[in-house]
Amino acid sequence: MLLAYFSYVYINRQFITQTTGYSMHFYELMGLYFLYLIFRSFPKSYIFLIIAVLVVTGIVQAIYGLLQLYGIYPSHHGLFKITGGFFNPGPYAGFLAAIWPLVLGVYLFRHKFPSFQLSNNKRLEFLTSACIKAVSFLKRIIKNKWFKRHYNDIQTLDHKKVIHQTERFLTDLVYQYLPLIGLISMLLVIPATRSRAAWLSVAVTSGLL
Numbered sequence: 001m002l003l004a005y006f007s008y009v010y011i012n013r014q015f016i017t018q019t020t021g022y023s024m025h026f027y028e029l030m031g032l033y034f035l036y037l038i039f040r041s042f043p044k045s046y047i048f049l050i051i052a053v054l055v056v057t058g059i060v061q062a063i064y065g066l067l068q069l070y071g072i073y074p075s076h077h078g079l080f081k082i083t084g085g086f087f088n089p090g091p092y093a094g095f096l097a098a099i100w101p102l103v104l105g106v107y108l109f110r111h112k113f114p115s116f117q118l119s120n121n122k123r124l125e126f127l128t129s130a131c132i133k134a135v136s137f138l139k140r141i142i143k144n145k146w147f148k149r150h151y152n153d154i155q156t157l158d159h160k161k162v163i164h165q166t167e168r169f170l171t172d173l174v175y176q177y178l179p180l181i182g183l184i185s186m187l188l189v190i191p192a193t194r195s196r197a198a199w200l201s202v203a204v205t206s207g208l209l
Contacts, residue, residue, distance in 0.1 A: 006033050048114070051106055052174045055182050058099035061085055062185035065092065069192050082192055093195030096186050101205035103186070107179035108209055115171040 006029070013026060039050065065084040067073040076083045084092035106113070190198055 002033070002036070006030075044114070048174060051102070051113075052178065054099060055103055055106065055174070055178045058096065058103055059178065059182045059185055061092070061095060061099075062182065062189045065096075065189040065192070066185065069189065082189070084189075089193045090195060093190060093193035093198035096190055096193070097195075097198040097201040097205075099182075100186055100190070100202050101209060103179045103182040104206060105209050106175055107183060110175035110179070113171075113175050115167060 009026070009029065013023070042050070061084045064073065065082050068075050068082045068084070075081055076085075076087045077089070080089045082092070083089050084095070086092040086095070190202060
């Protein structure tokens with residue numbers, strides 16, 4: 001269906017219409033179509049990275065809008081106080097409203113997502129072992145009681161345990177802490193955009209989730 005729609009838009013623009021001028025929306029549609037195909041070809045393990053990027057993007061835009069709201073950063077439009085990284089509060093609110101259900105869904109159903117996997121990564125295992133050996137070497141040459149007390153058991157530390165703890169931290173960071181920060185920051189800025197469509201979108205998607 002997506003291919004049929006894209007083909008119709010392309011054929012209509014190139015062969016049916018009387019005049020074919022430059023259209024930014026057309027090239028944006030082409031870019032979105034191929035971006036969708038690229039995302040479809042990603043293995044499921046990449047969902048972790050994609051979610052993290054989208055959540056962080058929402059947080060950055062929400063904080064950007066808050067800074068504009070309090071006069072720290074200037075707006076991109078003379079008539080509106082808050083526009084985020086856009087030139088109008090309308091598309092800015094639409095962007096936040098589109099990111100909102102993703103962030104809320106990730107936070108609500110965080111236990112159903114696959115955890116971040118670092119196991120069987122030889123480079124990471126080598127780096128972890130090298131760090132443990134470096135700290136062990138420093139413990140021998142540094143005559144500081146605080147350092148020795150806190151790193152006394154570093155030689156017995158298993159690199160697999162370190163990797164497991166790192167996996168757990170990154171999983172909690174992407175599926176719990178970052179979405180929570182995103183929800184709070186967007187909840188503060190979306191009402192200030194005065195976009196009724198965005199308010200309605202946030203309310204409906206939140207209710208469905």
